[in-house]
Amino acid sequence: IDKKENDNEQLxxxxxxxxxxxxxxxxxxxxxxYNSEIKLLIKNWQELRRKEDYQQADKVRKKLQEMDII
Incomplete structure (x- = not known):
C-alpha cells in the first residue's frame, strides 16, 4: 500500500x-x-462498475456529470 501511495504522490x-x-x-x-466528497464519489463509482452494479454506477455517474466532473 505504501508503494501505491508513493506512486500516487509521485504522479x-x-x-x-x-x-x-x-x-x-x-x-x-x-x-x-477535487474535494473529499468528489473523490469518494469517483471511488464509489469505480467500485460499483467493478462489481458490475451498473444501475447504481449509472446513478453515481449522473451525479458526477451534474457536478461537471466527468
Missing part, C-alpha cells in the same frame, strides 16, 4: 509540474479541485 507531482509548464507557455486551465 501528482508530475501532473503538477506538467500544468505548471503549460501555464508558463500561456495555456490556462480552469480545473476544479
Amino acid at each position: 501528482q507531482g508530475i501532473i503538477s509540474d506538467f500544468y505548471f509548464s503549460l501555464d508558463l507557455l500561456g495555456f490556462k486551465f480552469n480545473l476544479t479541485p
Whole structure:
C-alpha cells in the first residue's frame, strides 16, 4: 500500500509540474479541485462498475456529470 501511495504522490507531482509548464507557455486551465466528497464519489463509482452494479454506477455517474466532473 505504501508503494501505491508513493506512486500516487509521485504522479501528482508530475501532473503538477506538467500544468505548471503549460501555464508558463500561456495555456490556462480552469480545473476544479477535487474535494473529499468528489473523490469518494469517483471511488464509489469505480467500485460499483467493478462489481458490475451498473444501475447504481449509472446513478453515481449522473451525479458526477451534474457536478461537471466527468
